[in-house]
Amino acid sequence: MANDRKYLIFEDVKNDSSLRDIFDECVTDISEDRARVSKTRNQPGYPSYPCFRVQGREILINALLEYYLLKIGGAGFDYDKAVAFTEKMRKLCGWSWDVDTTLRYWVERTVRAPFFEQVKSKDGYPEWTLKAGEPSWQLSESYLRFACYIAVCNVKYKGGDGQYAAGEIFKLVTALGSKLPADLKKNGSGDLSLGVRQYKSDIVNCSANDVFATIKISVKEESEEAYRQVLGFLCQLLSFSFPASYTVKFSSPEKKWLPIRSLPKKGIHQLFANAVNWPSLHPQIETYAKLAMKEFEWYNDLEAEYCAMPGTFAVFALGLFGDETYHPLLCDYLELCDGEHQSLQGDFVLAYIEKYGFTEKGLELYQLCDQNIQHLPKKLSALYAKRQ
Known part of the structure; x- marks a missing residue:
């Protein structure tokens, strides 16, 4: 079968x-924005793959990227060229399997394999330690910068899974003596201006790091103006391509919680349970929710049965304490959230029905939830059966 394959892979060149x-x-075509992604022609016994076409030949995407990175390798590895070309590939192909896997193999082959060895793993995850003795050669700063660039891309384009992959890369680079991960932890990638990633006033203090996908917010006084500033910061931040999965660390004098069973008592929950008390802020809360809601993205500090799509607590707060203006937002949320992995929406709908009953809108929320959850809360199912 191998002799019949017509598309080109890296081993061919x-x-x-x-x-x-x-x-x-x-x-050259990719660098000069002339390339287009195509599909390999159907061949008996072979699936169709994304590819580039040149001179009538088909080159698989991963083969082309691997070829380029090998070509510019060596002592004179050019970080700027590597990033510029990878960005061209990302824009053409998205953060696809071909791009992601090729870059992961580059890190394993270039950074990990020459300098590290696997030790007995803990909790089922492999761990890596520097090999004994002095290495015969060292990686230049440009290689380590490119590895950190790959780590940042994992955070930006792979969601929660990317956080783990990025962390592993940062560990390797740090172990090799580089201060790059520490600088990134302190200042972020540099893609966000200081005015976007930081905001400080007499009553609030907000900062964000796009590399580690963390947002820190401190409210010094409970006031409408304080939460207006916080919501303004969040909405601006999400408008500038901040990672879609992230952690919010929040503190304030007031600790309120939404009246919904099983909601984790985390900072992001506290933030919106507090902010919703000012009706004039409800439009801003809705704006945040619309910017935050993305299927298969998560608040990174919520796990297992408490996992939640970004925007969850803003939507729940408006659902219980807002007016009917926000009903379409509730419906959009229930349709969008990942019902295979998330179940908090069932507790929200139960709280809504307990407060407002099976009105026309309550029935709509119940039906949407029923269609997008593995198991409805038993009490919610019982309430619905009772009304029949």
Whole structure:
């Protein structure tokens, strides 16, 4: 079967130097924004893969990226060229499996394998330690910067899973003596201006780090103006491509909680349970929810049965304490949230029905929830059966 394959993989150009001209032409097309992603032609026994087409030949996406990174490797590895080309690939192909996997293999081959060895793992996860003795050579700063760039991309484009992958890369780079991860932890990637990632006044203090996808908010006094400033900061931050999955660390003098069973008592919950008490802030809360709500994204500090899509607590607060204006938002949320992994929406609908009853809108929320959850709360099902 291998002899019948017509599309090109990395091993082809590695073993046949005559193919370099075709690969180089494809690199030029990508660099000059002429390339387009296509699909390999149907061949018996082979699936169809994303590819580039050059001179009538098909090159798989991962093959082209691996070829380019190998070509610019060596002592003179150019960080700026590597990032610029990878960004071209990302914009063309998205943060696809081909791009993600190729970059992960690059880290494993270039950063991990030469300098680290696996030790006995804890909790089922592999751990890596520096090999004994002095290495025969060292990675230049440009290699380590590119590894950190890959880590940042994992955070930005892979959601919760990317946080773990990025953390592993940062551990490797730090172990090799680099201060880059510490600088990124302190200042973020640099993609967000200081005015976007920080806000401070006499009554609030807000900061965000896009590399570690964390937002820290401190409210010094309970007032409408304080929460107006906090919501303004959050909405502006999410408008500037902050990672879609993130952690919010929040503190304030007042600790209120929404009257919903099983909601975790975390800072993000406290924030919206407090803010919803001012009706004039409800439009801002809705704006935050619409910016935050993205399927398969999560608040990173909520796990297992407490996992929640960003925007969850803002929606729940408006559902219980807002007016009917926000009913479409509740419906959008119940349709969008990942019912295979999240179940908090069932507790919200139960609280809503207990407060307002099975009105026309209550029935709609019940039906949407029933269609997008693995198991409804038993009490909610019992209430619905009782009204029949």
